[in-house]
Amino acid sequence: MTEQDAILRERPTPPSQSKQKGSYPYYAALIVVFQAMFGAFLVLYRRSRHPLEQVSALDVALLSIATLRLSKTISEDEITKVVRDPVVEETETYRQPEGEGLRFSLGRLLLCPTCIGTWVAALLTYSLHLFPRYTRPFLAMMSASGISQCGDALLSLVYADRDAVKEKRGS
Template sequence: MDRNVQEEYATKLTLIGIFIAFFTAFISNHRLWQSNRKTYTLNLFDLIQLALSTFRLGRLIAFDEVTKPLRQPFAVTVPDETGAGETVAARKESGVRKSIGQLLSCPICAGTWIAAGLVYGLYALPTPTRVFMAIMSSVGAAEIIHAITEALSWGAQAARKFSGNHHGDDM
């Protein structure tokens, strides 16, 4: 097996181990938090905010220009395969860099870590986490609404263009 592939696998296993260690620490300390506070359960509104916040933060980390300096050592912006715009891809020259780049350039992958952090925050520091989630979920919802509006607009423009090109054909 190639040295870069070995580094890549070792990095991924390390990241998995870190994730499991944080989860284990959270579960272990959860009993302490429960004894000091009222038991906290996630309700439907929390889950909606978690989903929208995770969506927004995952895209922020993976794609937004403002986080490019954080991604730069691990990922690069490249032309999209479809030819429509650009996308972010992991760097290829190093196993470690590639693994971290894969995590940072994938909004779903990064979102797993983000969601875990937000859930831990809801239990450990509920008030500041809720404020942060309110901001991020609002922006996440706005991003979804914007994407829907843009898709409808592009569809309407295409329909008008098609209609205009075929308007006089029936006469």
């Protein structure tokens, strides 16, 4: 048995259609929660009597990079496995949502960097408006980490190409 066969044998079957369809009410509930968070933000912002916070192009850039970094951290990094563990089954070869209903829906949300990224972007934006003095340094840190990660990925590609060229010349 090859290694690929072993991996395929270990891989669980994908969630059934009925399990996914059974999660639709919970997806709807998550959408309602997301919209309620926005409504709560608007109420809090209005009551805080802050002058309307100007969001600069730099703020948008920092929000974008920080959102990318945080969403990848939440959905993929080992350090945040503790967050995913109650709703996600993870092995060395696969990751999938566990359970049914709300648990399954939360697992799907946490495994999708784009999906959880929407929530992260919303929370960071709310924080930027409500607590700009404290949020901007956090955005800067997460953005620096995100740019560093992009640099690492780029260097990995360069080194892989370099090694492939060396191997080709040596053969």
